[in-house]
Amino acid sequence: MLLAGGTITLRPSSFPNCLSPNHQTPGAVVIHPSSPSSSQNQRPGFSFCVCPDPERLREHIRLCLEHTKTDWENKVFWGDEDISPAFWQALSVPNLMGPPRALILRRAHGLKVDFWKSLTPHLKGFKQSIWPFFCLEGAWSKNKPAIPKTIQSRPYWKVATRKKWIWQDPGLTRSNLPETVRRWAGSRQIQFEPGVLQAFCHNLPLETFALHNELEKLSLHLGTRKTVTLSDLTLFEHPMDMDMFTFLRSIQDKRQCLQSWKKILVDQGSTGSDMLFPFLGLLTWETRTMWQLAAGEDKAVRLPPSIKSMKKNMATRLGLIKLSRIFDLIADAETSVKSGRQTPDQALAFTVQELMRTFS
Numbered sequence: 001m002l003l004a005g006g007t008i009t010l011r012p013s014s015f016p017n018c019l020s021p022n023h024q025t026p027g028a029v030v031i032h033p034s035s036p037s038s039s040q041n042q043r044p045g046f047s048f049c050v051c052p053d054p055e056r057l058r059e060h061i062r063l064c065l066e067h068t069k070t071d072w073e074n075k076v077f078w079g080d081e082d083i084s085p086a087f088w089q090a091l092s093v094p095n096l097m098g099p100p101r102a103l104i105l106r107r108a109h110g111l112k113v114d115f116w117k118s119l120t121p122h123l124k125g126f127k128q129s130i131w132p133f134f135c136l137e138g139a140w141s142k143n144k145p146a147i148p149k150t151i152q153s154r155p156y157w158k159v160a161t162r163k164k165w166i167w168q169d170p171g172l173t174r175s176n177l178p179e180t181v182r183r184w185a186g187s188r189q190i191q192f193e194p195g196v197l198q199a200f201c202h203n204l205p206l207e208t209f210a211l212h213n214e215l216e217k218l219s220l221h222l223g224t225r226k227t228v229t230l231s232d233l234t235l236f237e238h239p240m241d242m243d244m245f246t247f248l249r250s251i252q253d254k255r256q257c258l259q260s261w262k263k264i265l266v267d268q269g270s271t272g273s274d275m276l277f278p279f280l281g282l283l284t285w286e287t288r289t290m291w292q293l294a295a296g297e298d299k300a301v302r303l304p305p306s307i308k309s310m311k312k313n314m315a316t317r318l319g320l321i322k323l324s325r326i327f328d329l330i331a332d333a334e335t336s337v338k339s340g341r342q343t344p345d346q347a348l349a350f351t352v353q354e355l356m357r358t359f360s
Contacts, residue, residue, distance in 0.1 A: 042126075043064075043068060043131065044131070044160075044163070044165040045123070045125075045126040045127070045131075045163075045165070046123055046131070046132040046133075046134070046156070046160070046165060047064070047131070047132070047133045047134070047160075047165050047166075047167065048133075048134050048136060048157070048160050048165065048166045048167070049061065049133055049134070049135045049136070049167050050136045050145045050147065050166065050167065050168040050169070051135075051136075051137065051167070051168070051169040051170070051171055052137050052138065052139050052140060052170070052171045053169070053171030053172060053207060053208050054106075054137065054208075054209070055207075055208035055209050055212070056169055056171055056172075056208050057135055057137065057169075060167060060169070061102070061104060061133055064133075065102055065131075070099075070100060071099045072099060072100055072101065072102040072131070073095065073098065073099045073100070073101045073102065074101075074102050074104060075090045075101055075102070075103050075104065076104045076105075076106060077090075077103075077104070077105050077106070078105075078106050078107055078320070079105060079106065079107040079108040079109070079110050079111045079135075080107050080110065080291075080294075080295035080296075080320060081320060083111070083115060087103075087105070088122070090103050090130075091103055091122050091130065091132060092122060092130075094127065094129040094130055095129065100128070100129040100130065100131065101129060101130050101131070102131050102133065103130060103131065103132045103133065104132075104133045104135065105132070105133065105134050105135060106135045106137070107135065107137050107295070108134045108135055108136055108137075109135075109136040109137055109138040109146070109147075109148060110138075110295070110297070113150045116148075116150050116151055116154055117154075119154070119156065120154060120155060120156060123156040123159075136148075136151075139300075140170045140171070143170055143173075145168055145170075171206065171207075171208070172205075172206040172207065172208060172211060173206065174201075174206070177201050177204060177206065177211075178197055178198065178201050180211070181197065181200065181201055181204070181215070182197065184215055185228075188219065188226075189226055190219075190222065190226050190227070190228060191226060191227050191228070192227075192228045193227060193228065193229050193230065195230075196228050196229060196230050196232075196233065197228075199230065199233060200218075200228065200233055200236070203236065205281070207284075209284055209330075210281050210284055210285070212334070213277040213278075213280050213281045213284070213334070214236065214277070214281070216277055216334070216337075216338070217235065217236075217277040217278070218232070218235070218236075220277075220344070221235050244282040244283060244285070244286040245286055245307075245310075245311060245314075248286065248314070248355070248359065249310075249314070251352075251355060251356045251359050252359045252360075275344070275348055276333065276337065276344040276345075276347055276348045277344075279348060279351075280330050280333060280334065280351075283326070283330060283351075283355075284327075284330055287323055287326045287327060287330070289301055289303075289311060290311055290314060290315035290318065290323055291315070291320070291323050293308075293311055293312040293315040293316075294312075294315035294316060294318070294319060294320055294323060295320065298312070318358075318359075322358055325358055326355070326358060329351050329354050329355065329358070330351075332351075333347040333348070333350070333351045334347075336350075
């Protein structure tokens with residue numbers, strides 16, 4: 001445990017990719033820390049994480065904290081919501097008798113000029129028991145991050161650039177996707193027949209959580225086999241015949257709940273092992289769309305006006321808290337199957353039940 005006034009002393013070789021040239025995330029554009037001995041063994045005073053992929057971003061922060069060999073209290077705030085006084089207090093006031101605090105501001109790229117101006121005095125000096133992470137999660141364009149100009153002009157951004165306290169990662173791209181899948185397969189001693197890896201990657205999603213669902217689907221399909229053949233890819237040629245938004249609308253109506261269950265568990269003529277991961281993939285996409293609409297990012301959602309209006313109405317009714325709950329349900333379902341706590345059938349049934357409670 002680190003108390004106020006304590007010191008974090010680490011060997012640079014033990015740091016994750018935000019702090020060491022020896023540990024890089026495939027596809028990442030990593031800006032490493034400066035090398036003078038005065039700061040070589042000290043973690044950044046604050047960090048900017050520039051990545052559009054939430055899962056890669058969370059993993060990066062986890063590694064940064066893990067490699068300090070210290071227990072951190074994580075405090076997460078969202079740039080989609082009003083920045084409350086609690087954020088400024090967490091940024092300024094340490095836990096005098098508690099663990100150091102990792103202050104994580106997600107989706108900060110959408111914050112207005114006033115916020116970035118107000119931030120300046122709070123980032124002067126080094127707070128040993130507070131490590132702020134500012135997550136800029138806007139979409140990249142032509143392999144370049146979209147960093148708001150108002151941030152680039154601030155003194156703390158210049159400090160972060162000079163001291164190499166910025167981590168940039170474009171997320172999954174068509175160019176780095178095969179290597180990501182190859183590493184996943186290698187860790188499980190799975191091989192692809194010639195040409196199959198390229199064919200498999202062609203239609204995979206460029207989002208870590210959705211990709212993970214597809215890979216788990218492949219793993220369940222293979223069973224004890226260790227070679228992926230071209231015939232195995234037929235599993236991915238037929239998307240689940242289901243309109244997720246229609247399903248979510250139906251579970252809000254008690255009269256349609258039974259029909260919704262039938263659609264999931266009977267009409268498909270499949271077991272949960274076939275249904276779970278496609279279901280989670282569709283649910284992830286739909287929830288992410290509604291999150292954007294609830295957060296006011298309407299321009300980022302390209303849908304026919306009538307459908308977009310219906311989804312925005314649902315997103316507004318649910319709000320960010322309930323949408324966050326749905327993301328938690330998705331993660332819980334995946335974890336329960338991987339850990340063996342539930343079969344895919346059980347995880348699917350539990351997820352649908354909890355969705356009904358969330359929408360009630």
